[in-house]
Amino acid sequence: MSFIRDTMLVFRRQERLALRQPAWVIIGLTQPILYLALFGPLLKGLPGAALGGGGNAYRFFVPGLLIQLALFGSTFVGFAIISDWRSGVIERFRVTPVNRLAIMAGRVLRDVVTLVVQAACWSRARTRSRR
């Protein structure tokens, strides 16, 4: 199907561009761990039970941070589209027979993948910190 093909095409392009900036890759990977390491200790005294965490503050802190990252991520999709719009890249794509929705879906998919990787880092960090 052309939508999936085109989405993957846009995704691969965006992924390639993102990986070319090692600084952002490192920031993206360490960010979740930094958040946990820096903010985690502050949560020790919080009455987690009252917030539905069942006594463990990490149970609501971690999903909360994930949601925050996801929100940030979707904002950045918009920013990336603005800069591509300015450089005429979107326009150039729109003249080709590429699926219109895929131009955006590919970018969103890239951020979803980033988020999944960050979440994976987190769960590793969390299991470690439990031991």
Add this chain to the structure above:
Amino acid sequence: MAIIEARGLARTFKSRKRTVEAVRGVDLTVSEGEIVGFLGPNGAGKTTTLRMLTTLLKPTAGMATVAGADLLGNPLEVRKKIGYVPQAIGETMGGTDPSCLVIEELLDQAALYRIGGTEARQRAERLIGQLELTGLEQRLVKTLSGGQRRRLEIALGLVHRPPLVFLDEPTTGLDPQSRSNLWEHITRLRSDLGTTVFLTTHYLEEADVLCDRVFIIDHGVIAAEGTPDELKRRISGDVVTLRVAGGDHGATVARKLLADHPVVREISAADGSLKLTVEHGEQALPALLRVLDAAGVTLESINLSRPTLDDVFLTLTGRSLRDDSPVGQVTAPEPESAAAGQE
């Protein structure tokens, strides 16, 4: 066969309470294999028309067939068959991502047209050779010079070998040498691949050198259409300037002799020289000289100047083309000399 056929194409922009009629009813017919130029000052509606023909903008009125497909009914078919190189200045830039590699842009563009693998690589390689981008494959787009980047943008528009290419001000911002290089590339497109080229420009000499046919557009309507020579001939004749020995007296004598000559359309004298407007200047000149010679009038100098597209534009719209295009002034050489060099 007509590759572009547009009837009454119009586009109105509405912002708050104001409506701007950017294009008001454009009729175009372009045959296969032609190089056609769209000439007009900034804001005349060149880019808007181009964006309508390339499916980027929906016309508010009118209809068109582009590359055998209906523009409104089947934009996808149109997109498959056209190449588009956007303007490199203004609202949107030329369409290359500064942090991409040159080769990646070409392969990605091919993939957008469902061309992949070795085929895409071969085409990219050939275009890199043709557009003199050899050795730049692994360079980031942002490290390219203006001319190289423009050539890459043009290569991107050609990856899928479209039968019809739209170039929006292809040479704006390039130095004179890169411009004439690019002209060669564009001419070769037609001679090698039979590509129809539709370009916009506000450089008069560019339209003169490159185009088989020129549409002059002003205020959203087509003011004139024809080959550059036709346009120039139709609107203003050639100007012959004669400098006669003997000052004002000589000039008056010569004026009397020439005023009734059949080839002379207009005649005026100033500072001891005569200015004649004639048709087919190069053929009229010997006849004029013979008349003067027979009467024993001596000439100090003689000058024949062909009308430029700028004169044509002036006659049509009452203002100079260059008055309205500050962007174009930087590298625009004198149109007169360019026209004379071509003749």
